[in-house]
Amino acid sequence: xxxxxxxxxxxxxxxxxxxxxxxxxxxxxxxxxxxxxxxxxxxxxxxxxxxxxxxxxxxxxxxxxxxxxxxxxxxxxxxxxxxxxxxxxxxxxxxxxxxxxxxxxxxxxxxxxxxxxxxxxxxxxxxxxxxxxxxxxxxxxxxxxxxxxxxxxxxxxxxxxxxxxxxxxxxxxxxxxxxxxxxxxxxxxxxxxxxxxxxxxxxxxxxxxxxxxxxxxxxxxxxxxxxxxxxxxxxxxxxxxxxxxxxxxxxxxxxxxxxxxxxxxxxxxxxxxxxxxxxxxxxxxxxxxxxxxxxxxxxxxxxxxxxxxxxxxxxxxxxxxxxxxxxxxxxxxxxxxxxxxxxxxxxxxxxxxxxxxxxxxxxxxxxxxxxxxxxxxxxxxxxxxxxxxxxxxxxxxxxxxxxxxxxxxxxxxxxxxxxxx
Amino acid sequence: xxxxxxxxxxxxxxxxxxxxxxxxxxxxxxxxxxxxxxxxxxxxxxxxxxxxxxxxxxxxxxxxxxxxxxxxxxxxxxxxxxxxxxxxxxxxxxxxxxxxxxxxxxxxxxxxxxxxxxxxxxxxxxxxxxxxxxxxxxxxxxxxxxxxxxxxxxxxxxxxxxxxxxxxxxxxxxxxxxxxxxxxxxxxxxxxxxxxxxxxxxxxxxxxxxxxxxxxxxxxxxxxxxxxxxxxxxxxxxxxxxxxxxxxxxxxxxxxxxxxxxxxxxxxxxxxxxxxxxxxxxxxxxxxxxxxxxxxxxxxxxxxxxxxxxxxxxxxxxxxxxxxxxxxxxxxxxxxxxxxxxxxxxxxxxxxxxxxxxxxxxxxxxxxxxxxxxxxxxxxxxxxxxxxxxxxxxxxxxxxxxxxxxxxxxxxxxxxxxxxx
Numbered sequence: 001x002x003x004x005x006x007x008x009x010x011x012x013x014x015x016x017x018x019x020x021x022x023x024x025x026x027x028x029x030x031x032x033x034x035x036x037x038x039x040x041x042x043x044x045x046x047x048x049x050x051x052x053x054x055x056x057x058x059x060x061x062x063x064x065x066x067x068x069x070x071x072x073x074x075x076x077x078x079x080x081x082x083x084x085x086x087x088x089x090x091x092x093x094x095x096x097x098x099x100x101x102x103x104x105x106x107x108x109x110x111x112x113x114x115x116x117x118x119x120x121x122x123x124x125x126x127x128x129x130x131x132x133x134x135x136x137x138x139x140x141x142x143x144x145x146x147x148x149x150x151x152x153x154x155x156x157x158x159x160x161x162x163x164x165x166x167x168x169x170x171x172x173x174x175x176x177x178x179x180x181x182x183x184x185x186x187x188x189x190x191x192x193x194x195x196x197x198x199x200x201x202x203x204x205x206x207x208x209x210x211x212x213x214x215x216x217x218x219x220x221x222x223x224x225x226x227x228x229x230x231x232x233x234x235x236x237x238x239x240x241x242x243x244x245x246x247x248x249x250x251x252x253x254x255x256x257x258x259x260x261x262x263x264x265x266x267x268x269x270x271x272x273x274x275x276x277x278x279x280x281x282x283x284x285x286x287x288x289x290x291x292x293x294x295x296x297x298x299x300x301x302x303x304x305x306x307x308x309x310x311x312x313x314x315x316x317x318x319x320x321x322x323x324x325x326x327x328x329x330x331x332x333x334x335x336x337x338x339x340x341x342x343x344x345x346x347x348x349x350x351x352x353x354x355x356x357x358x359x360x361x362x363x364x365x366x367x368x369x370x371x372x373x374x375x376x377x378x379x380x381x382x383x384x385x386x387x388x389x390x391x392x393x394x395x396x397x398x399x400x401x402x403x404x405x406x407x408x409x410x411x412x413x414x415x416x417x418x419x420x421x
Numbered sequence: 422x423x424x425x426x427x428x429x430x431x432x433x434x435x436x437x438x439x440x441x442x443x444x445x446x447x448x449x450x451x452x453x454x455x456x457x458x459x460x461x462x463x464x465x466x467x468x469x470x471x472x473x474x475x476x477x478x479x480x481x482x483x484x485x486x487x488x489x490x491x492x493x494x495x496x497x498x499x500x501x502x503x504x505x506x507x508x509x510x511x512x513x514x515x516x517x518x519x520x521x522x523x524x525x526x527x528x529x530x531x532x533x534x535x536x537x538x539x540x541x542x543x544x545x546x547x548x549x550x551x552x553x554x555x556x557x558x559x560x561x562x563x564x565x566x567x568x569x570x571x572x573x574x575x576x577x578x579x580x581x582x583x584x585x586x587x588x589x590x591x592x593x594x595x596x597x598x599x600x601x602x603x604x605x606x607x608x609x610x611x612x613x614x615x616x617x618x619x620x621x622x623x624x625x626x627x628x629x630x631x632x633x634x635x636x637x638x639x640x641x642x643x644x645x646x647x648x649x650x651x652x653x654x655x656x657x658x659x660x661x662x663x664x665x666x667x668x669x670x671x672x673x674x675x676x677x678x679x680x681x682x683x684x685x686x687x688x689x690x691x692x693x694x695x696x697x698x699x700x701x702x703x704x705x706x707x708x709x710x711x712x713x714x715x716x717x718x719x720x721x722x723x724x725x726x727x728x729x730x731x732x733x734x735x736x737x738x739x740x741x742x743x744x745x746x747x748x749x750x751x752x753x754x755x756x757x758x759x760x761x762x763x764x765x766x767x768x769x770x771x772x773x774x775x776x777x778x779x780x781x782x783x784x785x786x787x788x789x790x791x792x793x794x795x796x797x798x799x800x801x802x803x804x805x806x807x808x809x810x811x812x813x814x815x816x817x818x819x820x821x822x823x824x825x826x827x828x829x830x831x832x833x834x835x836x837x838x839x840x841x842x
Contacts (some may be wrong), residue, residue: 060431127816177696214652230707231635231787234683240704241686244668251662251734266695271688274639274705274752275598278687283661284695286651315674331695367653389491 013113034161034420041159041415049404053134055079056147057127060139066125069094069115069173076115076146076171083153085169093186096171097156100153100163102418107165108199109417110187111152111410113145113384114203114308114368118392132400140388140398144178145202145408146171148384151407152414165418166371168192175203175368180332184368188375198345198417199372199379202410205398207353209360210381211346212290213370217299219285221246221306223270223313227279228258234319236277236322237313240270243281246309250285253301259291259338260364261298270395284331290364292336292374303328334366335374345417352412382409438529455582455841462580462831462836466572469824476500477568478548479724481560486544490515490536490594497536497567497592504574506590514607515773517592521584523839528586528618530838531608532573532831534805535624535789537598539813553821559728561809565827566623567592569805573832586839589613596624596789601753605789609796619766619838620800621655623831626809626819628774630781631802632767634710634791636757638720640706642667642727644691644734646736648700657698657743658734661691664702667730671706674722679714680759681785684720711785713757713795722748743809755787756795766799766838773833777826805831 010324045052059079064072076096085098096115102108117138119125123140127136136143149169156163172183188196223239247265256262263285270281287302289295310326338348341362353360360382367381385406387399466473480500485493497517501509506519517536523529538559548557554721557564558739570590577584593604609617644660644667668686676682684706691702708718708723712747762783774781781803788802806827808820 024606061443098657098719190437216652216696229684230687231637231683234685238672238685240689241668241672243689244665244686245672247665248669251659251666251737260655261658262652263697263699264651264655264659265665265692266651266697267692268661268664268689271705274687274707275637275685276687277685281689283693286695288652316672402593 004353007416008145037159037161038415038420041155041161041411043217044158045155045407045411046404048151048154049407052147052151053295053400054399055150055351056139056143057134059141059146060127060136061125063121063123063125064115064117064138065119065121066116066176066179069123073114075175080169083150084157085153091186091191092176093183094173095183095187095191098169100156100169102166103421107199107418108168108195109165109198109200109414110168110170110192110196111149111200111202111414112170112172112184112368113149113201113361114142114183115146115171115173116176116179116404118176134398134400137394137396140205141391141396142203144205144384144386144388144398148202148407148410152411154413161415162421163415164347164421165420166415167418172421176215178332181334181368181371184371188371193307196377198371199369199377200410200413201381202384203367203381204383204391205386207287207358207385207406207409208383209362210367210369211343212338212364212366213336213373214288214290214297214364214366215292215370215374216286216288216334216366217295217330218332220282220329220331221285222327223310223324224280224281225322225350229275230275230277233277234380235317236320237317237324238277239324240278242309242313242324242326243268243270243283245312246306247283249309250302252349253298253305255295255298259289259294261289261291261294263287263298263302278362285386288366290336290338295336302339326388334370337370337373339373339378343378347381348416349380349413352409352416355412356408358409382413385409432653454530458580459836459841460580462576462582462832466576466828466832467825469572469575469829472566473572473828474821474824476571477560477564480557480567481548481557481564482546484542485536485538485559486540486542487537487597487600489542493536494592494594500571501590504571505578506574512607512612514604515594516604516608516612518612519590521577521588521590522523523587524842528617528839529589529616530572530586530621530835531589531591531613531617532621532623532835533591533593533605533789534570535563535604536567536592536594537597537600539597544815555819555821558815558817560817561626561807562812562817563624564817565626565805565807565809569623569828569831572828573835575662576832582836583842584836584839585842586618588835588839593789601752602755602789602792609792616794617798620790620798621831621834622789622802623805624788624802625804625812626807627804628779628781628806628827628830629804630770630783631788631790632764632783633759633785634757634794635709635711635785635787636713636791636795637707637709637753637755637787638715638716638751639753641703641750641752642706643701643748644731644745645701645748646743649698651696651698654698656738657741658738658745659698660702660745661699663730663734663745664689664691664704664746666733667702667727670726670730671723674719674726676719677715680710680715682710682712682715684708684719684723709787711757711759716757728816735743755791758791758794760794762801764799766801767818769837770801770803770834773830773837776833777829779826779830803830803834
């Protein structure tokens with residue numbers, strides 16, 4: 001289904017003064033009839049922002065370590081129900097889904113935040129407030145996004161707005177690191193397969209906006225052999241030496257500046273003693289780009305480098321009966337993808353921002369939106385307002401000054417995509 | 422002073438039957454006069470071997486972790502005094518030294534064992550006996566050597582043997598690993614500087630014999646930079662990549678087969694996260710040879726490789742303001758050296774072995790003897806009998822079957838070098 005576009009609606013609604021920019025469009029006339037209600041929803045969002053922040057804190061004080069989001073998910077399910085969403089459920093991988101139904105045949109918009117944090121079990125997740133500043137691990141990334149989803153649902157209800165499209169509110173699992181986007185993957189592969197026409201991830205803070213998905217391949221590569229003594233067993237292939245050869249080849253890989261393609265050996269480890277030939281030496285490798293073809297080209301050359309290093313180290317000691325082996329394990333895949341700068345969903349988000357005096361800052365990133373972007377589904381990741389610092393660190397903070405604009409931005413964008421009836 | 426050689430004495434003493442092989446030599450005639458006493462000493466060593474083993478166990482049950490040999494040293498001092506040695510003392514680095522004086526102007530023989538183990542503080546060092554098998558960390562390496570020193574001193578006293586040369590019994594500190602031979606170094610640089618004519622290290626078990634000192638240089642090399650994010654900071658030199666370049670160069674260094682020269686990058690570590698450019702990446706490197714010139718040649722090429730890798734990684738990113746640095750720390754130096762296969766001290770040890778039915782096995786190794794060998798002082802490291810397994814592991818065992826031959830071998834070699842009067 002080609003998604004119906006309601007971006008013009010939002011743009012019209014948000015222009016000031018509205019009357020001066022009315023296109024000759026039935027949808028816009030209809031929209032104007034609803035302008036008062038939309039304004040009411042925006043006002044509600046601003047007025048109840050303190051409650052939204054309280055909810056942000058309450059969510060944040062429930063731990064949600066990687067792969068252990070269940071407690072926060074159960075709580076979020078109750079909060080979705082309290083916010084008036086329908087058919088609230090937790091799917092088979094742990095995503096929380098609540099619905100605000102629209103008309104049949106109209107767009108289906110997913111607006112999501114992610115439940116998981118990067119923090120391990122046992123982290124002190126209590127939130128401390130100092131004026132407008134909140135301190136707590138995860139307070140911005142992504143307790144803010146989760147709280148905004150609930151605020152948007154309540155604002156729509158308060159203003160009695162009915163949308164043409166269906167809006168699905170989702171708290172996803174597995175956005176961070178090793179989670180490898182398993183929550184959002186499940187949505188598009190199984191749970192909501194073929195239904196979703198637009199996807200918005202409300203992730204992190206400020207007014208950042210991502211239309212281009214930085215894809216990544218991650219690997220663990222381990223060279224292995226029998227090991228031995230550095231002196232008495234000298235003359236056999238050495239796994240650390242093979243690893244070094246691989247890294248040296250990777251270090252010299254050539255990549256284009258545009259589209260940006262990156263590679264990094266982030267972690268190396270191997271060996272237990274200066275005077276022993278290690279039995280194993282390994283590295284963690286990260287490769288990224290927004291361009292799938294460029295990423296795949298790099299990936300092929302990476303594999304060739306890993307293999308050549310093995311062959312070179314084995315060939316260095318032709319008389320040795322020892323032959324090293326290499327294990328290459330792909331530990332993460334985030335698909336890449338780009339969208340045009342003038343894609344309707346991008347224009348809608350910029351228009352909504354302009355109405356609120358927001359200047360969104362476009363940055364390629366790696367988020368839940370990678371999955372739908374790679375599938376060609378119009379998608380964005382946008383910040384949820386306020387000012388975050390130190391995401392992924394225990395010292396994470398979030399300043400709520402002006403944060404209601406974040407809530408309003410999400411509200412307007414959802415309305416623009418779903419359409420009002 | 423050119424050391425006086427008394428090896429012929431031992432050879433003569435040990436031939437069977439003695440009368441059939443008497444060279445026309447005043448010293449040998451003199452020796453024959455003492456043959457009965459020497460035989461008495463050998464018999465005493467055999468008869469009291471159970472006591473020697475008890476002492477080996479008692480020594481071993483006192484912990485002696487690296488750099489923390491003091492408790493075992495204090496105990497060993499008391500044992501030396503009880504064995505009748507004179508002027509027993511602990512020097513400024515912790516070596517225990519006891520004397521058996523000879524005549525002025527005659528050889529000065531050091532016979533030593535090492536006090537330290539590789540085991541950290543808190544290791545369970547209790548020894549369990551199962552028939553002739555003893556289980557305990559350090560039981561062979563080198564509690565056996567220490568116990569044999571005491572047995573030799575007692576056997577000489579029991580047989581009322583006076584030697585021409587002075588015999589210095591020494592328990593050294595710092596033989597293992599990071600100890601970097603600091604005990605024996607101190608002996609030859611300070612404590613006994615210029616006095617010692619022969620050096621015997623009684624180290625480990627069996628009838629191994631080392632005349633060639635495997636020298637080693639050990640390094641920790643660390644490449645450093647500011648680090649950063651693998652995607653957003655891409656385009657700067659990467660310390661892990663510099664490390665890989667260095668290892669790849671080291672892996673291709675060419676070395677001769679004879680004299681044997683070896684190199685190994687034993688340990689690599691760096692980085693904390695797959696998606697971060699590490700701030701530091703390091704390696705531990707071990708290079709060895711019995712040939713000082715070959716080792717120094719390798720060392721120069723190693724340093725060049727480390728430097729070239731830094732330059733190459735920095736040059737890979739000419740537009741980056743980031744420049745990596747490298748720290749090269751030498752963490753260990755053991756000087757190399759060789760002695761002729763027919764050196765008098767080697768012949769003396771082989772002759773003593775033959776008398777006892779021992780077939781010593783010659784192996785280059787890295788031991789306390791490295792220091793005197795590198796100074797041109799006739800020196801050996803020899804095993805102390807019995808059969809050890811799993812040295813440097815918690816599962817170390819030592820089987821005492823026939824171990825009295827180890828005690829006798831040391832006794833005869835010392836007599837051969839010191840001469841009897």
